[in-house]
Amino acid sequence: MAKTSSYQCLQAVSARLVTSNNLKTRAQTPVAVAGYSANDIAIEGPIMSVSEPIILAAAALAFLTTSAAATNPAQKALFETYEAIAKGDAARGKALFFATHAGGKAEPPSCISCHTTNLSGPGKTRAGKTIGPMAASAAPNRFTDRAEVEKWFKRNCSDVLGRECSAQEKSDILAFLLSI
Incomplete structure (x- = not known):
């Protein structure tokens, strides 16, 4: 078959x-x-x-x-480590990713401030540096290294939310990004 x-x-x-x-x-x-x-x-x-x-x-x-649409086995394996802690929900992840937040820095009030609404295309940091696509389908090597993912969660959650993301929020965001 x-x-x-x-x-x-x-x-x-x-x-x-x-x-x-x-x-x-x-x-x-x-x-x-x-x-x-x-x-x-x-x-x-x-x-x-x-x-x-x-x-x-x-x-x-x-x-x-x-199911997350991760096509890279490393993406799937990474997501499973987050799912073991908290079951990810793509709809919650999408809502969190697109929402405007008041707790973090004023310049990036939401994830889409830098990553844009076209997650299959590039984004841009406040300093003008290009950010690769966030959609797993457009960036098959993204979300494969847990240390790298944790580094960006720590920095970006702090900037946008004013705090670290919870395990549930991380799993939700990954479920969303791996589904597109």
């Missing part, structure tokens, strides 16, 4: 749902997405009942939204 990414699986499920428009009379519909067939991703089967497409779509969406 070929290794299939969650994105390819969702594409195949979507294609299956679209091509199985006549659920009562249409026979099994082979799906080929990015070189993978329905056999490769184990969604081939008899005619679907009316509720199966909804279940398949819900399962695919739940899988994609609850």
